[in-house]
Amino acid sequence: MGEAILVTGGAGFIGANFVLNWAEVVGTPVINLDLLTYAGNPASLDALRGDEGHLLVHGDICDGELVAASLREHQPRALVHFAAESHVDRSIVEPDAFVRTNVQGTFTLLEQARLYWSQLDEPDRSSFRFLHVSTDEVYGTLGPQDAAFTEETPYAPNSPYAASKAGSDHLVRAYHHTFGLPTLTTNCSNNYGPLQFPEKLIPLVILNALEGKPLPVYGDGGNVRDWLYVGDHCSAIRAVLDRGQVGETYNVGGNSERKNLDVVTAVCDLLDELRPDAAIGARRNLITFVKDRPGHDRRYAINTTKIERELGWQPAKRFEAGLRQTVEWYLNNPAWVDNVRTGGYLHWIEQNYAERLAR
Ligand code: NAD
Numbered sequence: 001m002g003e004a005i006l007v008t009g010g011a012g013f014i015g016a017n018f019v020l021n022w023a024e025v026v027g028t029p030v031i032n033l034d035l036l037t038y039a040g041n042p043a044s045l046d047a048l049r050g051d052e053g054h055l056l057v058h059g060d061i062c063d064g065e066l067v068a069a070s071l072r073e074h075q076p077r078a079l080v081h082f083a084a085e086s087h088v089d090r091s092i093v094e095p096d097a098f099v100r101t102n103v104q105g106t107f108t109l110l111e112q113a114r115l116y117w118s119q120l121d122e123p124d125r126s127s128f129r130f131l132h133v134s135t136d137e138v139y140g141t142l143g144p145q146d147a148a149f150t151e152e153t154p155y156a157p158n159s160p161y162a163a164s165k166a167g168s169d170h171l172v173r174a175y176h177h178t179f180g181l182p183t184l185t186t187n188c189s190n191n192y193g194p195l196q197f198p199e200k201l202i203p204l205v206i207l208n209a210l211e212g213k214p215l216p217v218y219g220d221g222g223n224v225r226d227w228l229y230v231g232d233h234c235s236a237i238r239a240v241l242d243r244g245q246v247g248e249t250y251n252v253g254g255n256s257e258r259k260n261l262d263v264v265t266a267v268c269d270l271l272d273e274l275r276p277d278a279a280i281g282a283r284r285n286l287i288t289f290v291k292d293r294p295g296h297d298r299r300y301a302i303n304t305t306k307i308e309r310e311l312g313w314q315p316a317k318r319f320e321a322g323l324r325q326t327v328e329w330y331l332n333n334p335a336w337v338d339n340v341r342t343g344g345y346l347h348w349i350e351q352n353y354a355e356r357l358a359r
């Protein structure tokens with residue numbers, strides 16, 4: 001077994017940030033298995049072009065033979081699993097791909113990892129890790145006064161996305177319990193930062209506001225999310241990979257609960273300051289309340305006591321500073337933005353928002 005790690009979904013938002021951070025902070029080789037769906041973008045990894053420490057393998061995590069060959073050939077010391085269908089709204093329109101990639105794909109990885117791991121000799125067998133990156137959405141929704149999610153909160157997924165992630169979490173748990181596969185699971189809150197595909201709230205609002213387009217806020221805008229800067233999520237995953245207790249799960253969050261309407265307003269004010277436009281005027285006026293997401297979870301909040309106490313991890317970035325940096329990143333990277341807003345993206349925007357905005 002070498003010092004390489006196998007990452008899945010490393011051309012997506014969090015995966016690409018993780019791979020870039022890994023190259024900077026750790027520097028050991030990364031094999032990056034990614035299907036390059038609409039959400040995967042090799043341009044996000046341009047900084048690693050020509051770097052022998054990064055190998056992008058274009059392929060599907062549901063392809064057992066490909067996964068087996070990648071493990072056999074590269075002999076990784078760990079598998080860090082990001083690949084997923086990740087957008088709740090898409091899971092409501094077309095759930096099939098979520099069950100396939102998130103459940104069947106995770107199962108395929110677990111099964112191939114088990115076969116690979118079971119043939120390792122000590123001490124490699126004991127030190128191998130399968131780290132599964134999951135979400136706080138598996139815990140369902142909170143009322144305004146409810147205590148934040150802990151690792152003991154019962155699962156109650158509400159969307160097809162959340163249910164498919166819950167299914168994958170249960171498979172990971174079972175592979176540890178039944179076969180002893182050395183697994184780790186992280187359940188994280190909403191990420192934001194550079195390289196996020198502009199179907200998610202923050203980048204969608206930045207780009208619409210920049211162009212003076214309506215800013216679609218679902219329902220009354222009072223839903224609450226616990227925002228975490230993506231670089232902090234990456235450092236949490238490194239901490240869990242390094243020092244996490246095998247078989248355990250760790251909740252990861254930003255201690256930054258915000259109402260959606262407050263997030264959207266903050267983006268408007270930042271853009272008015274950084275890129276004022278007399279023809280558009282105050283961007284808060286672009287806010288448009290639209291038909292709610294079916295089954296929309298009201299509030300998520302993460303209790304980070306376990307990862308802080310056991311692994312000494314804390315989020316480093318305050319939300320206001322991270323949001324400013326994120327807005328600046330989108331302003332400074334128009335080529336990346338143009339590259340992802342292609343035909344498929346325009347089709348999704350039409351499909352999800354045309355009727356909502358016509359009301
Ligand atoms: P993303 O949608 O931006 O990226 C997903 C990546 O997976 C893409 O590169 C895509 O090409 C790849 N992929 C999809 N299907 C694949 C398949 N069958 N085989 C190989 N690759 C495939 O997602 P993200 O926001 O970066 O999320 C990454 C992970 O983190 C997901 O597992 C998600 O559930 C979890 N997560 C995300 C957040 C968040 O706020 N974005 C929060 C907590 C947890």
Ligand code: DAU
Nearest residue numbers: 086087088135136137189190199200201216217218223260
């Ligand atoms: O909590 C972690 C999860 O966070 C991850 O597991 C998911 O992969 C990730 O997509 C994210 O899910 P959300 O559904 O919370 O993120 P999204 O950006 O889609 O929406 C954030 C909030 O903003 C949510 O309450 C819905 C609302 N929203 C979203 C969009 C796209 C709007 O009001 N308008 C919009 O146009």
